[in-house]
Amino acid sequence: MRGKTYLYIIMSYVFILFIIGISDLFASRDVNKEIKIKFGELLAEEYGCVNCHSPKIVTNGQILIDEEKIFSGHPQNNILPDFPPELVSPGKWKGLYTADMTAWGGPWGISYASNITPDKKTGIGELSLESFISVLSLGIHSSLTRKIMPPMPWNEISRLNEQELEAIYQYLNTVKPVRNKVPESKPLYDNEQLVGK
Ligand code: HEC
Numbered sequence: 413m414r415g416k417t418y419l420y421i422i423m424s425y426v427f428i429l430f431i432i433g434i435s436d437l438f439a440s441r442d443v444n445k446e447i448k449i450k451f452g453e454l455l456a457e458e459y460g461c462v463n464c465h466s467p468k469i470v471t472n473g474q475i476l477i478d479e480e481k482i483f484s485g486h487p488q489n490n491i492l493p494d495f496p497p498e499l500v501s502p503g504k505w506k507g508l509y510t511a512d513m514t515a516w517g518g519p520w521g522i523s524y525a526s527n528i529t530p531d532k533k534t535g536i537g538e539l540s541l542e543s544f545i546s547v548l549s550l551g552i553h554s555s556l557t558r559k560i561m562p563p564m565p566w567n568e569i570s571r572l573n574e575q576e577l578e579a580i581y582q583y584l585n586t587v588k589p590v591r592n593k594v595p596e597s598k599p600l601y602d603n604e605q606l607v608g609k
Pocket residue numbers: 455456459460461462464465514516523524525526528547552553554555559560561562563564565569580597
């Protein structure tokens with residue numbers, strides 16, 4: 413009888429240790445994930461992703477990021493007048509950009525900052541981690557039809573290592589998905605570096 417009681421006590425003890433071990437394991441995983449996401453957020457600020465990829469609101473003369481639409485790219489309703497390519501050439505103007513920094517015109521054409529929220533239809537919700545990393549490290553647009561145009565600084569971003577790019581990806585996947593279909597960027601000249609051509 414005594415032996416059995418000891419056995420129960422030992423078994424309960426082992427069971428409790430087991431439960432503590434398991435919950436610790438999960439807890440530390442969550443902590444790791446949170447640290448990674450925070451790291452991604454810091455990188456997204458450091459590399460200016462948030463500035464170019466977010467619509468802005470103007471209050472008291474200040475231009476602030478529209479937190480409700482953070483990372484949703486050039487607002488689809490903001491239709492811009494035609495871009496005058498003859499104004500941008502050596503010796504003339506280098507380029508134009510909107511006050512919210514989401515649309516840019518230059519010798520390359522017009523580029524609109526992409527929606528990089530996790531929205532599945534208009535953002536990067538369907539973009540796998542592997543594709544995200546290859547977009548940013550090779551500078552090839554996710555449509556796989558062309559190179560990414562300026563001023564997207566993919567060249568600089570491509571110097572980040574895979575863990576850093578993954579942290580940005582994880583972070584972007586935590587922001588609110590915003591449905592916003594950014595207009596197609598328009599290259600001014602035939603991009604001779606088209607993929608597959
Ligand atoms: C100076 C402005 C600017 C900065 C800074 C910037 N981007 Fe961009 N980004 C753009 C523009 C403009 C485009 C659209 C280019 C095009 O259509 O070819 C773009 C395109 C992209 C795309 C391509 C989407 C696709 O479907 O292929 C991704 C992904 C992206 N940016 C992520 C980021 C991340 C992450 C950062 C920060 C680490 C960042 N961008 C910083 C302006 C910027």
